[in-house]
Amino acid sequence: MVFVEDLTMTVETLARNADILWTLIAAILVFFMQAGFAMVETGFTRAKNAGNIIMKNTMDFAVGSLLFLLVGYGIMFGDKFMGLFGTTGFIDPTTIGDSYFIFFQTVFAATAATIVSGAMAERTKFKSYLIYSAVITLIIYPIVGAWTWGGGWLSSLGFHDFAGSTVVHSVGGWAALMGTIVLGPRIGKFGPNKRPNAIPGHSLTLGALGVFILWFGWFGFNPGSTVALVPEIGDIAMTTNLAAAAGGVSAMFISWFKFKKPDVGLTLNGVLGGLVAITAGTAAVSNIGAIIIGLIAGLIIVFGAWLLENVFHIDDPVGAVPVHLMNGVFGTLAVGLFAIPENFGGTAAGLFYGGGLSLLGSQLIGVLSVGVWTSLTAGILFLILKKTVGLRVSPAEELEGLDLREHGSESYPDFMVKG
Amino acid sequence: MKKLEIVIKPERLELLKAILEEADATGVMISNVMGYGNQKGITALYRGTRYTVNFLPKVKVTTITDDLKAEKLIEQICSQLPQGEAGDGKIFVTDIADVIRIRTGERGEKAL
Numbered sequence: 072m073v074f075v076e077d078l079t080m081t082v083e084t085l086a087r088n089a090d091i092l093w094t095l096i097a098a099i100l101v102f103f104m105q106a107g108f109a110m111v112e113t114g115f116t117r118a119k120n121a122g123n124i125i126m127k128n129t130m131d132f133a134v135g136s137l138l139f140l141l142v143g144y145g146i147m148f149g150d151k152f153m154g155l156f157g158t159t160g161f162i163d164p165t166t167i168g169d170s171y172f173i174f175f176q177t178v179f180a181a182t183a184a185t186i187v188s189g190a191m192a193e194r195t196k197f198k199s200y201l202i203y204s205a206v207i208t209l210i211i212y213p214i215v216g217a218w219t220w221g222g223g224w225l226s227s228l229g230f231h232d233f234a235g236s237t238v239v240h241s242v243g244g245w246a247a248l249m250g251t252i253v254l255g256p257r258i259g260k261f262g263p264n265k266r267p268n269a270i271p272g273h274s275l276t277l278g279a280l281g282v283f284i285l286w287f288g289w290f291g292f293n294p295g296s297t298v299a300l301v302p303e304i305g306d307i308a309m310t311t312n313l314a315a316a317a318g319g320v321s322a323m324f325i326s327w328f329k330f331k332k333p334d335v336g337l338t339l340n341g342v343l344g345g346l347v348a349i350t351a352g353t354a355a356v357s358n359i360g361a362i363i364i365g366l367i368a369g370l371i372i373v374f375g376a377w378l379l380e381n382v383f384h385i386d387d388p389v390g391a392v393p394v395h396l397m398n399g400v401f402g403t404l405a406v407g408l409f410a411i412p413e414n415f416g417g418t419a420a421g422l423f424y425g426g427g428l429s430l431l432g433s434q435l436i437g438v439l440s441v442g443v444w445t446s447l448t449a450g451i452l453f454l455i456l457k458k459t460v461g462l463r464v465s466p467a468e469e470l471e472g473l474d475l476r477e478h479g480s481e482s483y484p485d486f487m488v489k490g
Numbered sequence: 491m492k493k494l495e496i497v498i499k500p501e502r503l504e505l506l507k508a509i510l511e512e513a514d515a516t517g518v519m520i521s522n523v524m525g526y527g528n529q530k531g532i533t534a535l536y537r538g539t540r541y542t543v544n545f546l547p548k549v550k551v552t553t554i555t556d557d558l559k560a561e562k563l564i565e566q567i568c569s570q571l572p573q574g575e576a577g578d579g580k581i582f583v584t585d586i587a588d589v590i591r592i593r594t595g596e597r598g599e600k601a602l
Contacts (some may be wrong), residue, residue, distance in 0.1 A: 151560075269536040326538065336537040376538055390537065 318345020
């Protein structure tokens with residue numbers, strides 16, 4: 072005899088297992104974004120530094136995985152002290168969370184960390200980078216996570232960042248900005264009167280491969296953030312893709328208009344910008360909203376990159392700041408404009424849907440508080456590193472290439488004359 | 491004996507190889523070079539920043555021949571290769587003091 076209770080329990084177990092399966096698959100997709108970052112960063116930088124970029128990316132994930140398990144997860148999801156940081160779940164976070172969820176959170180933390188390696192490429196001391204990478208996964212990122220996804224004070228204010236425009240991308244972005252400012256530009260980047268010189272990357276094809284891999288992985292990043300197998304994952308995949316597409320199209324046409332030719336690098340960056348921008352509101356906005364967000368993201372990419380180089384004279388080799396910081400901030404604020412009331416159970420809505428300024432206000436508080444926290448901690452860290460172990464390699468090393476000097480290896484030995 | 495260093499646009503290489511084969515050139519070395527003569531350069535675009543590429547990819551083909559063959563080659567190249575603009579390339583001719591075949595030790599034109 073089968074009792075209703077047994078059937079109910081079985082269905083519940085099945086539903087829960089389906090949630091776990093979906094979340095895990097999504098996490099694996101997000102993991103693969105590490106390959107995307109690695110290819111984008113090596114593609115847009117010079118061959119003599121390719122191995123170094125690979126090391127930094129690999130270590131971002133490897134070191135990050137370990138430290139996030141031991142400390143980061145606890146800070147993010149442990150019992151909160153004043154809504155600021157967790158105090159439980161260290162060393163063995165399975166005491167406070169399930170493995171699939173810890174793994175899911177780990178790959179997100181690793182995404183934030185690896186954003187910075189691109190902005191600091193081609194001139195950063197490897198050991199200093201390792202130290203920074205440890206600190207961001209250990210403390211900087213988890214605190215931001217605690218305030219938001221961990222149920223801290225920002226989430227209580229109604230701050231909404233579904234998959235991490237602020238939590239992941241702006242954190243990486245602010246740290247990237249601080250890093251590139253403290254580091255200074257690459258040798259030869261700016262001419263006598265601060266005129267920017269192009270330092271072309273060594274493989275646009277690798278860069279493009281990276282962008283496509285990131286695009287692919289984002290279908291885990293956004294829809295996976297439901298952490299449940301629900302119908303919304305389809306809508307979320309739609310907004311994600313539309314914003315990416317709109318970002319690429321917009322960046323292409325704008326660069327075409329501004330420079331008389333459609334620029335490959337900016338178009339690729341435009342796709343990424345659209346993806347970052349939609350990440351906060353991917354579950355909250357409509358398809359049209361997603362397209363508009365993407366179109367604006369592309370504009371931000373082209374003008375952001377131009378602004379950074381020509382006005383602020385900041386050297387960002389791969390465009391990490393326009394992609395992750397500027398669009399991370401924009402995407403977060405866009406929720407306050409484009410959020411649909413139906414997606415909030417009627418409790419909130421964006422400015423354009425009759426919700427007034429309250430959601431926009433919460434978003435702004437989130438953007439600013441995370442910005443201040445991250446810039447301060449990252450900035451101070453980089454300054455300390457600069458004064459102690461040194462942040463930048465010597466000019467001779469930088470000119471020869473980090474692969475040879477930092478790692479004693481040659482990334483493309485077949486193309487070199489062997490002695 | 492003469493050394494001919496023939497600098498041409500990469501896309502004309504197949505044509506040049508055919509000419510060399512027809513003239514029975516006994517040896518050929520090819521290298522990729524970057525350079526410019528009167529053709530100057532082009533303006534490229536990278537992530538929104540324009541830069542001038544002064545050095546254009548060229549191919550340098552080197553062959554050592556006897557004086558007679560050298561003149562024949564020069565004549566053939568100059569009639570078949572030109573496209574009518576700067577960038578068609580140049581031929582540099584130098585005298586070769588001696589040639590040695592390493593396998594047998596032969597010297598001079600026999601070694602070609």
